[in-house]
Amino acid sequence: MVKEGTLNDYTEHNSMLPKRAVGPSLITYNVALEAWRRGISLQFYTVPVKNRMRIFYLLEHEGKSYKFQYSLGGKVESEARKIVNDKALTKQHLSAAGVSVPQGKSVDISNGVDDSLQYAAGLGYPVVAKPTDGRLGKGVLTNLTNENELRDALNHLKDNLGYTDIIIEQYIKGDDTRVYVIDDKVAAAYKRIPLNVYGDGVSTISELVDEKKRVRKNNPYAKKHEIVINETVLAYLDSQGYSIDTVPEEGQRILLAEKTLSSDAGEKIDITEELSDKMKQTAIDAVKAVPGMFMSGLDLMIDHERNEGFVLELNANPNIAGHLYPMEGKPRDVHKFIIDHYFPETINKSLEKNEHFVYDFDGIIDILKSGAVKSVTVPPLPKGRLKAVELNITGGSDRLMTWIHQRAVTQRLGGEVLKIGNEEFVVRIAGRNVKVNDFMSALKQRITSSTHLKISNDNELIGLYPYYFKRIGEIPVIKTSAAYSRATPTKEKTSKADFKKIKAEENKNQMLSKELQNMKNSKSWQATAPLRKLMSKVNKNK
Amino acid sequence: MSNINVELLPKLPKEVVEGIEGFKLDSYLIALEGWRRGLKLTWYKESVSHLNLAMKSGNMTLGKHFSLSSDTTTHHFFCSRGDKVSNEAYRICQDKKETQKIISDKGIPVTGGEQFKINDKNIYDYSEKIGFPVVIKPANGTMGRGVYTNIKDREALGNAIVDFKKRYSYKEILIEKHFFGDEYRIYVVGDKVIGATNRVPANVQGDGKHSISELIELKNEERLENPYLKSKPIKVDYEIELTLKELGLTPDSVPGEGETISMRKVSNLSAGGDPLDFTDELTDEVKQIAIDGVNALPSIPQAGIDVIVNPEDDKKGNILEVNGTAEIAFHMFPWNGKARDVSGAIVDYYFPETADAERSTWYFDYPSVLEPLRTSAAEEVMIAQAPVNTQMQARRFVVKGKVLRVGYMSFIRRQALKRNLHGYVRKVGRNTLEVIVSGPDEIVLENFKKICNRGSKKSKVESLEETKISVNSKTFKLGFQILLSNKK
Incomplete structure (x- = not known):
């Protein structure tokens, strides 16, 4: 069991993500990547939805094909989606199935709020007011403790946000939990808590916040939302009797804000294994209550003391990134479960060798967004025996680099050629044995006596290979990294000393060097196999 | 001094074909035409498995393989050659001798000739037999390379062979009688001649004021205005200097007004030749020869046929060869005369139901849509639908x-x-x-x-x-x- 408060460090994984894999595209990237790696055909395409160009992707395997947007595939019937997008309808189905939901009902406030206020009085405060068809937590106003607050809330919803169909229900105090259910099983669950720090008995709140900021910056999902220590935060700390110089005790969690708000400023803590059987069953029953729904991310308010859970809503296209990249706790491979569901013939058939490849998400998204292209089909991964070669070239011209690039593309090899200095290149290629060998023979024939090849790896697939051959100018940083697991093992919290090391390394332009070797061997980078990943910030336009 | 003698196609203003050259231009013109009629257009990365169109090996196919699809049919193309041209026909066309045999067996006049190994001594006797002057050309050449014309006697033949062996590595050559008369490239689709072009060697017309090099510069500037010829300027090289010398001229000579100076012996356009539109001038009889010639071959409904027209009787002509992947761009952007809508005729043939379709006038950025194919980030790229x-x-x-x-x-x-x-x-x-x-x-x-x-x-x-x-x-x-x- 992971020690509470240990933050997941996704620095490595984050540095390898394509630039366009941010926000909801992060989900698209991960689900599509998993499918592609399993040999499923992948095609990205655009669809105009209400005058906006949206990106979908098509997965095909053994005669089956499904259209996906983010994590939602075409198998979920539109009937099910309609029910789930209407909170009032959802509530009806859940109640009918005996699933516990907060008591409440939907009201129409287009002609005034008096009826609603009366209803709330009968229900008992505090209450929650939310639009029946709102999305992403928009317009959800919780913990309204009296009539005035409710009136203001309703007027705000009507006048400022334009909603007239509202649900008024009891406010449940408890853990705001998101549970992902698929095929009658709870695949993952996390609880949302407000911005916070976890004390170690030594660091001040300010220092803990700095560490949290650094960790968040490298969390592929949380990095979108920067923490700001503003007046509100200071006031809230003050109200709890703290200041930013307070040193919290070890194990003491201090909140920096009062609410989580369903949009992602809060933090997610994986609690999949801690969920009680009763809560699991509630979640499973909730999804079963909507006909045609076999997978869903649902919001459950859990009152742990009384072991009661209330289902707030279901989502057809939930943001699964929180499961993949929780701030604390074990990351859960929800994207893999989704592919397992759609293409059961690929379960347990994933090939380890394919985990070494990535497709050109950035290039594909860019061309789709340019307005000229309707669809892009991604080349399938090579089959059969694969190998990789890494070499260092000195005395090589830019023309040689171009030749290498063209040749690699023709031979259907993945990898990259990087210029690391004047006439010096590093080449990493991976692909079918035969093709790699052909490439190497051709290369050896092509070079002159003034060019030297030094082969540093000849066989194993190490690290990640772009499967679209990449050509990069000067590289700024070289790092070793753990394979393709998302978070470094959370067995110990990364020490300050290591943080400093990471920072120093990030700020310097390192070349393949002795320091690198030391990094490879040092304990803080527990890699299962030593790897090198070359980071690029560049200029894909050659 | 702009060339006002040419009528180009209004649907292809300069910007639409900007930056596109050579065989890619052929692909693009047909793809664009089909796309503008509402067909789905997809470009493929090279060496895609369902590319069962025959190609010469080693071709960089980027931007040359595409498909057009209606709701019911899909047709694949490689440059100008669509999938209704059988691989067998394509193969035959590669072999000039075999092509000519099939055609002449059907009673259609050809230029004849025999194939020899470059070192075969029998070349001399055969030349005597068919009668000088003769022509040497590679059996499988392209772009006018290795063609020696108007060889007048055994001595000239010997010199030509020596020079040929020095410059080229072709082992098999054809010896043909030199037919005097103008050569035309005739493009046939189905049973119609869509365009006929006379390709003349690089030349300039004097004005009594400018030297030949200056005239070349001026002409190249004009050629820049033609999307096809833009990338084919007249370059003063050894051959031009040699030809001028033979005429008693140098690049500094000033030709008289109206005097045309031909600076090369071979007419290919990439060496600065001019494509002249002669579609209306060619006789129906010669057009029929071309149509019959290509129809004599198995399953090749679209092709470029080279015909030499008899200088004494313009109703007569002899077929030189048939080109399975003929360039269409110079018919569509001639130096003078009328541009001919070959791409339109080809799309009409493959998708007759689109002949009356509403046409889009839009275009797309061809080089950038190919980029993901070039880097191999994509296997196929489909273009967004053409706005109407x-x-x-x-x-x-x-x-x-x-x-x-x-x-x-x-x-x-x-x-x-x-x-x-x-x-x-x-x-x-x-x-x-x-x-x-x-x-x-x-x-x-x-x-x-x-x-x-x-x-x-x-x-x-x-x-x-x-x-x-x-x-x-x-x-x-x-x-x-x-x-x-x-x-x-």
């Missing part, structure tokens, strides 16, 4: 204020693309931008106008003047570009 002007509206805004160097142009570009609006923005004056935008929905255009008015974070729009323009007033390109001020 009757369903589109256009607006023009002139925006003034602090709108330069503040991210304004990138901002409105992003906003336009998000909404599937097309057009461009460019600087037209100090603190002044012109925005041209097109889309199908009036409301979306209105919203976009509001966004242009509001501007980006750091910009400050002082005024926005709108004019409604006709979407037909411009040739639109897919996407939204930020243009450098001097471009259209």
Whole structure:
């Protein structure tokens, strides 16, 4: 069991993500990547939805094909989606199935709020007011403790946000939990808590916040939302009797804000294994209550003391990134479960060798967004025996680099050629044995006596290979990294000393060097196999 | 001194074919035509498995393999050659001798000739037999390479063979009788001649004032205006200097007014030759020879046929060869005469149901849609559907204020693309931008106008003047570009 408060460090994984894999595209990237790696055909395409160009992707395997947007595939019937997008309808189905939901009902406030206020009085405060068809937590106003607050809330919803169909229900105090259910099983669950720090008995709140900021910056999902220590935060700390110089005790969690708000400023803590059987069953029953729904991310308010859970809503296209990249706790491979569901013939058939490849998400998204292209089909991964070669070239011209690039593309090899200095290149290629060998023979024939090849790896697939051959100018940083697991093992919290090391390394332009070797061997980078990943910030336009 | 003797196709203004050359131009012209008629257009990465069109090995196929699809049919193309041309026919066309045999067996006149190994001593006797002057050409050559014409006697033959062996590594050659008369490339689709072009060797016409090198420079400038000839300037090389010497001239000589100086012996266009449109001048009889010739071969409904017309009787001609992947661009962008719509004829043939389809006048950025194929990020790329002007509206805004160097142009570009609006923005004056935008929905255009008015974070729009323009007033390109001020 992971020690509470240990933050997941996704620095490595984050540095390898394509630039366009941010926000909801992060989900698209991960689900599509998993499918592609399993040999499923992948095609990205655009669809105009209400005058906006949206990106979908098509997965095909053994005669089956499904259209996906983010994590939602075409198998979920539109009937099910309609029910789930209407909170009032959802509530009806859940109640009918005996699933516990907060008591409440939907009201129409287009002609005034008096009826609603009366209803709330009968229900008992505090209450929650939310639009029946709102999305992403928009317009959800919780913990309204009296009539005035409710009136203001309703007027705000009507006048400022334009909603007239509202649900008024009891406010449940408890853990705001998101549970992902698929095929009658709870695949993952996390609880949302407000911005916070976890004390170690030594660091001040300010220092803990700095560490949290650094960790968040490298969390592929949380990095979108920067923490700001503003007046509100200071006031809230003050109200709890703290200041930013307070040193919290070890194990003491201090909140920096009062609410989580369903949009992602809060933090997610994986609690999949801690969920009680009763809560699991509630979640499973909730999804079963909507006909045609076999997978869903649902919001459950859990009152742990009384072991009661209330289902707030279901989502057809939930943001699964929180499961993949929780701030604390074990990351859960929800994207893999989704592919397992759609293409059961690929379960347990994933090939380890394919985990070494990535497709050109950035290039594909860019061309789709340019307005000229309707669809892009991604080349399938090579089959059969694969190998990789890494070499260092000195005395090589830019023309040689171009030749290498063209040749690699023709031979259907993945990898990259990087210029690391004047006439010096590093080449990493991976692909079918035969093709790699052909490439190497051709290369050896092509070079002159003034060019030297030094082969540093000849066989194993190490690290990640772009499967679209990449050509990069000067590289700024070289790092070793753990394979393709998302978070470094959370067995110990990364020490300050290591943080400093990471920072120093990030700020310097390192070349393949002795320091690198030391990094490879040092304990803080527990890699299962030593790897090198070359980071690029560049200029894909050659 | 512009060339006013040519009538080009209005549907292909310069910008539509900007930056596209050679065989890619052929692919693009057919692809564009099909796409403009509403067919789905897909480009493929090279060496794609379902490419069962025959190709010479080692071809870089990027941008040359594409398919057009209607709701019911798909046809694949490699350059100008579509999949109704059988691989067998293509193979036959590679072998000039075999081609000629099949054609002459059907009673259609050919130039004849025999194939020999370059070192075969029998070449001399055969030449005597068919009668000098003769022509040497490689059995499987292209682009006019290795062709020696008008060889008058055994001695000249010997010299030609020596020179040939020095320059080329072809082992098999053809010896033919030199037919005097003009050679025409005739493009046939189905049973019709769509275009006939006379390719003449690089030449200039004197004006009594300019030297030959100056005339060449001037002509090259004119050639730049022709999208096809743009990449084929006349280059003064050893062959030109040699030819001029034989005429008693040098590059500094000043030819008299109206005097035409031919500077090469071979007429191929890549060496600076001129494609002259002769479609209307060619006799029906010669056209029929070409049609019959290509129909004699198994399953090749579209091809370029080379015919030499008898100088004494223009109803007579002899077929030299048939080209399975013939260039079509020079028929569509001739040096003089009328441009012929070969791409239209080809798409009519493969998709007859589109002959009356409403045509889009739009185009797309061909080099950038190929980019993901070039890097192998993609296996196939399908182009977005061609907008049809009757369903589109256009607006023009002139925006003034602090709108330069503040991210304004990138901002409105992003906003336009998000909404599937097309057009461009460019600087037209100090603190002044012109925005041209097109889309199908009036409301979306209105919203976009509001966004242009509001501007980006750091910009400050002082005024926005709108004019409604006709979407037909411009040739639109897919996407939204930020243009450098001097471009259209």
